[in-house]
Amino acid sequence: MSDSPRYRFAPSPTGFFHVGGARTALYNWALTLREGGTFVLRIEDTDESRNSPEWTQGIIDALSWLGIDSQHPQFEGPYFQSANAELHVAAAMRLFQQGNAYWCDMTPEQVQERSKELGKQGYHGYSRDRGLTGGPGQVLRFRVPEGKTIVSDLVRGDVEFANDTIEDFVLLRSNGSPMFLLANVVDDIEMRITNVVRAEEHLPNTPKQQMLWDALGVKPPVWAHVPVLVNEQRKKLSKRRDKVALEQYREEGILPDAMVNYLMTLGWAPSGDTEIVPWQSIVEEFRLENVNHSPAFFDIKKLNAFNGDYIRALSLEAFIEESQPFLANGTWPAERFNAEVFEKVAPLIHTRVATLSEVPSMVDFFFLADPEIDNDAWTKTMGSDFAKDAIADFALAIGAVEWNHDALKGVLETWTESRGLKLGKTQAPIRVAITGRTVGPPLFESIEILGRDETARRLANALSRLG
Ligand code: GLU
Numbered sequence: 001m002s003d004s005p006r007y008r009f010a011p012s013p014t015g016f017f018h019v020g021g022a023r024t025a026l027y028n029w030a031l032t033l034r035e036g037g038t039f040v041l042r043i044e045d046t047d048e049s050r051n052s053p054e055w056t057q058g059i060i061d062a063l064s065w066l067g068i069d070s071q072h073p074q075f076e077g078p079y080f081q082s083a084n085a086e087l088h089v090a091a092a093m094r095l096f097q098q099g100n101a102y103w104c105d106m107t108p109e110q111v112q113e114r115s116k117e118l119g120k121q122g123y124h125g126y127s128r129d130r131g132l133t134g135g136p137g138q139v140l141r142f143r144v145p146e147g148k149t150i151v152s153d154l155v156r157g158d159v160e161f162a163n164d165t166i167e168d169f170v171l172l173r174s175n176g177s178p179m180f181l182l183a184n185v186v187d188d189i190e191m192r193i194t195n196v197v198r199a200e201e202h203l204p205n206t207p208k209q210q211m212l213w214d215a216l217g218v219k220p221p222v223w224a225h226v227p228v229l230v231n232e233q234r235k236k237l238s239k240r241r242d243k244v245a246l247e248q249y250r251e252e253g254i255l256p257d258a259m260v261n262y263l264m265t266l267g268w269a270p271s272g273d274t275e276i277v278p279w280q281s282i283v284e285e286f287r288l289e290n291v292n293h294s295p296a297f298f299d300i301k302k303l304n305a306f307n308g309d310y311i312r313a314l315s316l317e318a319f320i321e322e323s324q325p326f327l328a329n330g331t332w333p334a335e336r337f338n339a340e341v342f343e344k345v346a347p348l349i350h351t352r353v354a355t356l357s358e359v360p361s362m363v364d365f366f367f368l369a370d371p372e373i374d375n376d377a378w379t380k381t382m383g384s385d386f387a388k389d390a391i392a393d394f395a396l397a398i399g400a401v402e403w404n405h406d407a408l409k410g411v412l413e414t415w416t417e418s419r420g421l422k423l424g425k426t427q428a429p430i431r432v433a434i435t436g437r438t439v440g441p442p443l444f445e446s447i448e449i450l451g452r453d454e455t456a457r458r459l460a461n462a463l464s465r466l467g
Contacts, residue, residue, distance in 0.1 A: 011043065026068070044184065105139075114126050144167070231298065326357055373433075405448040
């Protein structure tokens with residue numbers, strides 16, 4: 001196994017799991033599985049304010065929800081960046097001893113002053129030859145060599161950077177703490193990482209990091225920078241503007257398989273004529289070389305459509321099972337819930353919801369004593385000249401009809417035809433009277449389940465409201 005690839009996922013804890021991070025993790029995981037490699041989880045927790053144990057657990061839980069199981073034999077970690085601080089400093093010292101780094105005590109004001117004299121912004125190696133030996137107030141800077149750096153990226157091809165556009169970047173802060181760029185490379189080297197697949201926003205860091213790999217005498221990894229996720233306005237997804245937390249989608253009843261499939265298609269497409277494909281074929285087919293480099297639109301409508309497909313593909317039993325946690329959010333009094341009724345209704349709504357969080361509002365009228373009638377729905381449907389008659393005549397007729405949905409539908413159909421109307425129109429006021437809404441599960445099947453007495457009671461209530 002010694003030369004099998006080692007991928008890694010290196011999130012900085014933020015208290016929630018970004019969907020972009022989820023996509024990156026899945027790309028790494030798919031490749032790990034197909035290539036028989038290892039997936040290393042490293043928590044980049046050097047920012048003190050960001051290393052709470054709950055956040056780490058949140059990352060592990062989110063990965064596990066995505067099917068990236070920390071107990072899987074190809075999963076390694078979690079490792080913690082903060083545990084390696086000594087290694088980071090040691091690597092920095094080595095770079096200093098090798099002449100690849102030097103100390104600098106200039107304040108930002110002094111740097112600005114020099115830049116003004118020089119007529120160009122930035123840090124231009126001002127302390128390179130001052131021979132400082134370190135101490136309070138000094139930062140350690142990397143001595144960027146002359147020439148150019150070519151980053152070979154599996155998604156982007158060869159990306160060339162002229163080294164004179166890269167300033168001598170800081171490795172250790174003046175308080176001695178390592179900068180992210182250094183810590184990230186030292187950890188990757190320590191963890192024998194061979195493949196770095198990460199977000200596009202890190203591409204500008206990559207030439208600097210590749211220089212560090214070279215200077216530390218280790219062959220740089222295979223790089224791949226995957227496209228940024230954008231919203232409908234083509235703006236980068238941001239937690240202030242957009243719904244970016246994976247946890248939120250989970251709470252809203254997106255199925256993990258649907259989420260995984262959808263995330264994989266952000267920048268990549270399976271070969272067949274549908275994007276909805278099982279994980280196994282994703283693992284077989286996914287290649288970084290086929291990942292697109294333009295920004296990928298995170299389209300919630302499309303995600304919901306994927307999810308609707310995945311819900312419909314569930315067996316009825318699985319649908320009932322998956323719905324359970326969401327039923328707890330129903331607005332009915334807990335004691336009025338009836339699992340048998342829900343099981344009867346489940347087939348009616350199974351094909352009609354895009355997310356599981358829609359389930360409670362589809363079935364609440366079965367469990368509420370008096371479902372609240374939506375005002376708009378009432379005005380829209382009760383204003384017609386036939387609404388009151390339709391309800392009254394239907395109420396009368398169903399007193400004696402055989403109790404099944406075909407017969408119930410027959411009753412209203414006959415009435416509707418005799419008035420030269422359309423069933424779509426005449427069933428609307430009846431639906432509102434019974435369910436409180438204009439949309440919901442099939443009406444006559446619902447009435448059959450609701451029962452004769454309760455249906456009669458609701459119709460009578462509507463009639464008295466109509467006066
Ligand atoms: N901790 C970095 C981040 O969350 C990851 C850097 C990397 O993948 O190299 O963006």
